[in-house]
Amino acid sequence: xxxxxxxxxxxxxxxxxxxxxxxxxxxxxxxxxxxxxxxxxxxxxxxxxxxxxxxxxxxxxxxxxxxxxxxxxxxxxxxxxxxxxxxxxxxxxxxxxxxxxxxxxxxxxxxxxxxxxxxxxxxxxxxxxxxxxxxxxxxxxxxxxxxxxxxxxxxxxxxxxxxxxxxxxxxxxxxxxxxxxxxxxxxxxxxxxxxxxxxxxxxxxxxxxxxxxxxxxxxxxxxxxxxxxxxxxxxxxxxxxxxxxxxxxxxxxxxxxxxxxxxxxxxxxxxxxxxxxxxxxxxxxxxxxxxxxxxxxxxxxxxxxxxxxxxxxxxxxxxxxxxxxxxxxxxxxxxxxxxxxxxxxxxxxxxxxxxxxxxxxxxxxxxxxxxxxxxxxxxxxxxxxxxxxxxxxxxxxxxxxxxxxxxxxxxxxxxxxxxxxxxxxxxxxxxxxxxxxxxxxxxxxxxxxxxxxxxxxxxxxxxxxxxxxxxxxxxxxxx
Amino acid sequence: xxxxxxxxxxxxxxxxxxxxxxxxxxxxxxxxxxxxxxxxxxxxxxxxxxxxxxxxxxxxxxxxxxxxxxxxxxxxxxxxxxxxxxxxxxxxxxxxxxxxxxxxxxxxxxxxxxxxxxxxxxxxxxxxxxxxxxxxxxxxxxxxxxxxxxxxxxxxxxxxxxxxxxxxxxxxxxxxxxxxxxxxxxxxxxxxxxxxxxxxxxxxxxxxxxxxxxxxxxxxxxxxxxxxxxxxxxxxxxxxxxxxxxxxxxxxxxxxxxxxxxxxxxxxxxxxxxxxxxxxxxxxxxxxxxxxxxxxxxxxxxxxxxxxxxxxxxxxxxxxxxxxxxxxxxxxxxxxxxxxxxxxxxxxxxxxxxxxxxxxxxxxxxxxxxxxxxxxxxxxxxxxxxxxxxxxxxxxxxxxxxxxxxxxxxxxxxxxxxxxxxxxxxxxxxxxxxxxxxxxxxxxxxxxxxxxxxxxxxxxxxxxxxxxxxxxxxxxxxx
Numbered sequence: 001x002x003x004x005x006x007x008x009x010x011x012x013x014x015x016x017x018x019x020x021x022x023x024x025x026x027x028x029x030x031x032x033x034x035x036x037x038x039x040x041x042x043x044x045x046x047x048x049x050x051x052x053x054x055x056x057x058x059x060x061x062x063x064x065x066x067x068x069x070x071x072x073x074x075x076x077x078x079x080x081x082x083x084x085x086x087x088x089x090x091x092x093x094x095x096x097x098x099x100x101x102x103x104x105x106x107x108x109x110x111x112x113x114x115x116x117x118x119x120x121x122x123x124x125x126x127x128x129x130x131x132x133x134x135x136x137x138x139x140x141x142x143x144x145x146x147x148x149x150x151x152x153x154x155x156x157x158x159x160x161x162x163x164x165x166x167x168x169x170x171x172x173x174x175x176x177x178x179x180x181x182x183x184x185x186x187x188x189x190x191x192x193x194x195x196x197x198x199x200x201x202x203x204x205x206x207x208x209x210x211x212x213x214x215x216x217x218x219x220x221x222x223x224x225x226x227x228x229x230x231x232x233x234x235x236x237x238x239x240x241x242x243x244x245x246x247x248x249x250x251x252x253x254x255x256x257x258x259x260x261x262x263x264x265x266x267x268x269x270x271x272x273x274x275x276x277x278x279x280x281x282x283x284x285x286x287x288x289x290x291x292x293x294x295x296x297x298x299x300x301x302x303x304x305x306x307x308x309x310x311x312x313x314x315x316x317x318x319x320x321x322x323x324x325x326x327x328x329x330x331x332x333x334x335x336x337x338x339x340x341x342x343x344x345x346x347x348x349x350x351x352x353x354x355x356x357x358x359x360x361x362x363x364x365x366x367x368x369x370x371x372x373x374x375x376x377x378x379x380x381x382x383x384x385x386x387x388x389x390x391x392x393x394x395x396x397x398x399x400x401x402x403x404x405x406x407x408x409x410x411x412x413x414x415x416x417x418x419x420x421x422x423x424x425x426x427x428x429x430x431x432x433x434x435x436x437x438x439x440x441x442x443x444x445x446x447x448x449x450x451x452x453x454x455x456x457x458x459x460x461x462x463x464x465x466x467x468x469x470x471x472x473x474x475x476x477x478x479x
Numbered sequence: 480x481x482x483x484x485x486x487x488x489x490x491x492x493x494x495x496x497x498x499x500x501x502x503x504x505x506x507x508x509x510x511x512x513x514x515x516x517x518x519x520x521x522x523x524x525x526x527x528x529x530x531x532x533x534x535x536x537x538x539x540x541x542x543x544x545x546x547x548x549x550x551x552x553x554x555x556x557x558x559x560x561x562x563x564x565x566x567x568x569x570x571x572x573x574x575x576x577x578x579x580x581x582x583x584x585x586x587x588x589x590x591x592x593x594x595x596x597x598x599x600x601x602x603x604x605x606x607x608x609x610x611x612x613x614x615x616x617x618x619x620x621x622x623x624x625x626x627x628x629x630x631x632x633x634x635x636x637x638x639x640x641x642x643x644x645x646x647x648x649x650x651x652x653x654x655x656x657x658x659x660x661x662x663x664x665x666x667x668x669x670x671x672x673x674x675x676x677x678x679x680x681x682x683x684x685x686x687x688x689x690x691x692x693x694x695x696x697x698x699x700x701x702x703x704x705x706x707x708x709x710x711x712x713x714x715x716x717x718x719x720x721x722x723x724x725x726x727x728x729x730x731x732x733x734x735x736x737x738x739x740x741x742x743x744x745x746x747x748x749x750x751x752x753x754x755x756x757x758x759x760x761x762x763x764x765x766x767x768x769x770x771x772x773x774x775x776x777x778x779x780x781x782x783x784x785x786x787x788x789x790x791x792x793x794x795x796x797x798x799x800x801x802x803x804x805x806x807x808x809x810x811x812x813x814x815x816x817x818x819x820x821x822x823x824x825x826x827x828x829x830x831x832x833x834x835x836x837x838x839x840x841x842x843x844x845x846x847x848x849x850x851x852x853x854x855x856x857x858x859x860x861x862x863x864x865x866x867x868x869x870x871x872x873x874x875x876x877x878x879x880x881x882x883x884x885x886x887x888x889x890x891x892x893x894x895x896x897x898x899x900x901x902x903x904x905x906x907x908x909x910x911x912x913x914x915x916x917x918x919x920x921x922x923x924x925x926x927x928x929x930x931x932x933x934x935x936x937x938x939x940x941x942x943x944x945x946x947x948x949x950x951x952x953x954x955x956x957x958x
Contacts, residue, residue, distance in 0.1 A: 036605070039562070040592050043555035045605055048620070051552045073530050076522035077594075077625055077641050078578075083518065096585050099557075101594065103579040104640075105629030113519050115556075115580065115594070126515070126524055141527070146556055146625065150584030161583075162556050 013348060016284045021228040026156075028278055032287050032349045035156045035274075042154035042161030046271070049349060052295030054164070054274060058144065060197045060293070061166060061269065064189040070140040070168055075122050077146070078113040083121035086247040090120065093214020097149040099161075115148040120215065120240065120266055123169040124248030131262065133253050134173055138181065142168040157275035158232070158479050165270035171250055171262040175241070178263035179218070182237045183462065185267045186220045190235040198273065199290040199401040200224045200280045201408055202234055203429075203474055205454030206462050208442065213266075217241035220462060223453040223474065225408040226279035229428040231453045231476035234276050237267035275479070280404055287350030288372055290400050291393040298322060298389055299346045302333040303358030315357040318367065318385065322355075325386045327393070347372060352396045353389055355380075373400055418444050425450040425476050434471040450475050492827060495763045500707040505635075507757055511766050511828045514635045514753075521633035521640030525750070528828060531774030533643070533753060537623065539676045539772070540645060540748065543668040549619035549647055554601050556625070557592040562600035565726040569599065572693020576628040578640075594627040599694065599719065599745055602648040603727030610741065612732050613652055617660065621647040636754035637711070637958050644749035650729055650741040654720070657742035658697070661716045662941065664746045665699045669714040677752065678769035678880040679703045679759045680887055681713060682908075682953055684933025685941050687921065692745070696720035699941060702932040702953065704887040705758035708907040710932045710955035713755050716746035754958070759883055766829030767851055769879050770872040777801060777868055778825045781812040782837030794836040797846065797864065801834075804865045806872070826851060831875045832868055834859075852879055897923050904929040904955050913950040929954050 014027035029035050034050035037043070046054065062072075078101060084091045099115040102108060116122065123141065131139055144166050151161045168185060172178040186204055194200045202222040212219040216238040223231050245251065245262045254260050281288040291297050300322065302315040312333050319331035330351070332342055339356075346354055354370040361367055366379045369388065373396050380388050411428025415421045418441055424430035425448070434455055437445070442452060455463050455471045463471045493506035508514050513529035516522070525533065541551070557580060563570045578594040581587060595601065602620065610618055623645050630640045647664060651657040665683055673679045681701040691698040695717040702710050721740045724730065729741045760767040770776050779801065781794040791812050798810035809830070811821055818835075825833055833849040840846055845858045848867065852875050859867050890907025894900045897920055903909035904927070913934055916924070921931060934942050934950045942950045 038555035038557070039559050039601065039604060040555060040557040043557055044553075045555065046553040048550035048552045052550070054553075055551065071527035071531070072534065073527045074523075074525040074533075074643065076517035076519060076524065077627070078517070078519040078522055080518050098583075098585075099580045100582040101578050102581045103591075104577075105631065106575050106577070112582075122518065125518060148556065152584065164553065 013344065014284070014286060017227060025279060028282055028287055029156055034278070034287070037156065040161070042151040044156055044160045044162065049295065050274060053277070053289060053293060054271060056293050056295060057273060061189065061193050062144070064193055065142050065166065065168065068184060068189055070142040070170070072143060073141050074143055074145070075119050075126070077116055079116050079122045081112050081114055083125065084114060086121065087215050087243055089243070090215035094118070099148045099150055116145070117147055117149045118268070119143065119145070119167055120169060120244050121248070124244045124250055124264070127171050127250045127262070128248050131171055131250060131252050134255055137171060137173045137252060137262070138177060139171045140168070141170065142166055157271055157278070163271045165268050168265070168267040170265045171245070172265065173252065173260070173262065175263050178239050178265050179464070182218070182220060182239050182265045182267065186222065186237040190222050190237065190269060194222060194224065194234055195401065197290070197292045198277055199397060199404060200234070200276060201401065201405040203454060203456065204462065205456040205474060207454055208452050209466060210442065211452065213238045215240055215243050217243070221454050224276055224280055225411060225429060226276070226479070227282065227407070228279070229411050229426070229477070231429065231478040232272070232276045232279065233453070233478065234273055235267070235269035238265060240264045240266060281400060282350070286348035288400070289350040289352060291352045291397045294352055295328060296330045296349070296351045297328045297393055298353040298355060299330045299332055299351045300355045300357060301339070301342060301346065302335050303339050303356050305335050306359050311357060311359050311362055314362055318355065318357060321386060322389060325390065327389055353392055355385070355389070371396060421445065421475050422448045422450055429453070429474055429476045431472050431474055434473040437473055445475055449477055451478055453478065492823065493763070493765060496706060504758060507761055507766055508635055513757070516635065519640070521630040523635055523639045523641065528774065529753060532756070532768060532772060533750060535772050535774060536752060540668065540672050541623070543672055544621050544645065544647065547663060547668055549621040549649070551622060552620050553622055553624070554598050554605070556595055558595050558601045560591050560593055562604065563593060565600065566694050566722055568722070569694035573597070578627045578629055596626055596628045597747070598622065598624070598646055599648060599723050600727070603723045603729055603743070606650050606729045606741070607727050610650055610729060610731050613734055616650060616652045616731060616741065617656060618650045619647070620649065621645055636750055636757070642750045644747050647744070647746040649744045650724070651744065652731065652739070652741070654742050657718050657744050658943070661697070661699060661718050661744045661746065665701065665716040669701050669716065669748060673701060673703065673713055674880065676769070676771045677756055678876060678883060679713070679755060680880065680884040682933060682935065683941065684935040684953060686933055687931050688945060689921065690931065692717045694719055694722050696722070700933050703755055703759055704890065704908060705755070705958070706761065706886070707758070708890050708905070708956070710908065710957040711751070711755045711758065712932070712957065713752055714746070714748035717744060719743045719745060760879060761829070765827035767879070768829040768831060770831045770876045773831055774807060775809045775828070775830045776807045776872055777832040777834060778809045778811055778830045779834045779836060780818070780821060780825065781814055782818050782835050784814050785838050790836060790838050790841055793841055797834065797836060800865060801868060804869065806868055832871055834864070834868070850875060900924065900954050901927040901929055908932070908953055908955045910951050910953055913952045916952055924954055928956050930957055932957060
């Protein structure tokens, strides 16, 4: 264990966001012990503190997925190469990113298998077996799994060669049913989760054809603003039309005994949301985790023990009381490490509430409570602590959402020319009539690294066709 | 939808166990819609009904793992080939089973990567970075993941090329700490889970050297008896000595400032437990799921509706009441399918309690309750149903454990010769003094496909060395 001098402890811990945002992101990942690069290029190690947050994301998202009627299942990691080739756009889109297994059990395989980049094809094969009649529809499946897409410019959580995700795959009787379900997932599952659990406001809308999922006829997405003004696509929901139904013969007998092709949908969110969480809320002191998704909602820190060890005992008792009241709490009584360094560490880890227990306060039956989001610090009477902490966690949750919404809205402007859009995208989002991008405007934006994130109608609703009159394009630089 | 005649419904649904146990197993997998073969040899599709049971296993196991102090994390699927080669026994053991990725992103890779068969090596690499001081020990990690071991004779759930599992990986300061933790996991996590949740009694003990994990100095295991008298290894916990610590330089500075090597452990259980669940409890009517692990604990079946639909309404109301009382319940009001066929289906799926709602019973404020395990059928007054069902679920859980224990114990005999052991293993387990196997006895058993499952001492405790005086070998045919 290297001894850290006080001078080191006072040195800037992380690069300020305003100085170098990508370096700030890397610093937070390292210093808060969230993730590291894996040994194989583009892969990622998710460390326990970050994984515990991911587990909460999974649990909250999974509950919403089940409430939307989908059932979890598990399909194989390995997919025969020929499956991908059955849908032309799909194979074209994914071929450059595939990892291919050529040897198994010490022998060269007769047909190479790909490591799933997504599972429309293999799940399509089984849907085709399982669906016979209109009574079997809709078939609503979801799986939690790892997928692999070889990345040339990997970035932890945002773009990694292997990532963890959920992928929903459904078969419906009609195009209308498919469209309605794709939209339902976007709103009731994804948007609801992002807003109410992650405290991240999202714009929802329709992707332009160039930005669709490979094989989809319509891709809907949730787009969030990071603290550097760039957009992050947080989740997508696709109508696949009858493309995969045709390729995998997913059909049913309707009420009149006629054979019909299904309409399929797919939808996904991934560990990318961890990147979104970090960049949407984090500040120059580090990560900031919204209470509902925090694995540690409150930390009880022993400032300094007395000779009898009574302050340490109180610290642990306070922790136990909060835990019994349902708060996800951690006790830090490691008094051999200087208090200041421990406090800074918990701040860096973004724990929403810090409770400092020291001899002087305790003599007056008080503790000091610190809000991570605002930095406010105030004394709380011991007998009011549990109630106070519960209230504070709710307050921080809603305040984080308001703050993120205010930041986003302040950095989203309506413009009427491509030049203005590019200028606005230097610091945030621009809304521009899609008509203005008709003749090469999308390419022109692209030359300034600005892309159309999604299309909305004036009232924020989603256009149901590619060239809806009056559509507004939301444009931004993006991850 | 093909019409099924009554004659078909009466035909035997599954092969009786006594006639052909492997076919019975396949029939249960198919008819109860548990799993299917994947398109790539040896892979598996886990269907929603089985996956929901697996989710409950994960949740119960995960709680015990966390209670034992381990934290979840996630490490990459892909491991550089050279990592495996650093531990000689490990690479020798796993080489024949590896799947190798040679191409990524459209190019041949400079160094092929293997798809993890287990993660000691890659996790060892990170432990080496993360552990500096004795204060960082023990480091207790676990991950839920998929792994790949190429299988030449795959069998759904029991031996598949890809399977889902948890793998714990820990570093300790001393051999004694490592041994104690490996044993703690075996008992407090694995045995406790298997006995109390799965209602499967297990023998625990030490593997003989030939049966150890590749790279371990000691492997402990839980061995259960299936209904055909064969053994299934349900989980293992390994002391890895300093083998991986040496290979990956996992060390720490002790309290005197001296550099020491760690002692590591690893431990795992997998979707194989689903196979164990099916074969330990299932009978000629199909699957039988213990209430605590059942995704569906009770099914409320509408026998036949009346013209006004009142019986259907009651069926749904009873379901809602049970759900509100915390019972995991399913309502089956699909009256267009004959009642008998639906009842048989739920029996096949092993739902512990069936509640039949018909017009005649209902007129007297009664329903008919059927226990899946014993087949007992009795009327229950509506106003007593919730309490009755809750009690019945507990009773079935404990009765299933007693039954499984009685079956196992009746089929476990103590013998004093290899010949008797082979004879006993035709229908169950044999306990034989390990000394009797000293001179080629293990090989002799092997010629009759009988193996040493584990070693125990007379009192059932685990020997702490390979040749403990008085050790008893538990031998059996096995999966």
